Amino acid sequence: MDEKFIRRIEDSFSLLAPRGEELVDRFYANLFARNPELRPLFPPDMKNQKGKLLASLVLVVKNLRKPETLRSALLDLGARHEEIGTRHEHYPVVRDTLLDVMGQIAGDDWSNQLNSDWAAALDFVGSVMIEGQKAAAISPSAN
Numbered sequence: 001m002d003e004k005f006i007r008r009i010e011d012s013f014s015l016l017a018p019r020g021e022e023l024v025d026r027f028y029a030n031l032f033a034r035n036p037e038l039r040p041l042f043p044p045d046m047k048n049q050k051g052k053l054l055a056s057l058v059l060v061v062k063n064l065r066k067p068e069t070l071r072s073a074l075l076d077l078g079a080r081h082e083e084i085g086t087r088h089e090h091y092p093v094v095r096d097t098l099l100d101v102m103g104q105i106a107g108d109d110w111s112n113q114l115n116s117d118w119a120a121a122l123d124f125v126g127s128v129m130i131e132g133q134k135a136a137a138i139s140p141s142a143n
């Protein structure tokens, strides 16, 4: 991850973060409208989950310059998704829905460059989480 890439992600997130609640509201509304089969994986009341997703996006952006910290947090998060029963093919669905919603929220400030930067960032997130899922599938935790 080069400096310019990290800067673009950080700067664009400062456009999105003040509207973070709207972002996650729209994200789940879109996700479930397009993929109703995913709804039952989540709890009926989505309030906490929305907060957790937003917090995890903040964590990603804050730790782009600390790859080892980021990697270890994402491996753990991936392991929890193995317990939840998330399938690997769900990650591109989540990525594309997030990209669409980010573009809607940022409006004229969004660009093809930002779209491809965020696609790369979310692919990185997904690939490390899948690594964490695979590790958890081999050695399931005791809880």
Ligand code: HEM
Pocket (backbone or CB within 6 Å): 038, 041, 042, 043, 049, 052, 053, 056, 057, 077, 080, 081, 084, 086, 087, 090, 091, 092, 094, 095, 122, 125, 126, 129
């Ligand atoms: C960018 C990738 C993703 C991020 C950053 C993310 C983030 C999170 C976070 C932070 C949690 C809360 C974990 C906890 O409470 O310990 C969570 C839970 C969950 N995630 Fe993800 N997730 C991602 C991808 C996915 C995918 C691809 C699916 C598949 C549909 C998914 C489905 C779920 C479900 C079902 C829960 C549990 C909700 C509950 O029962 O409370 N996530 N996710």
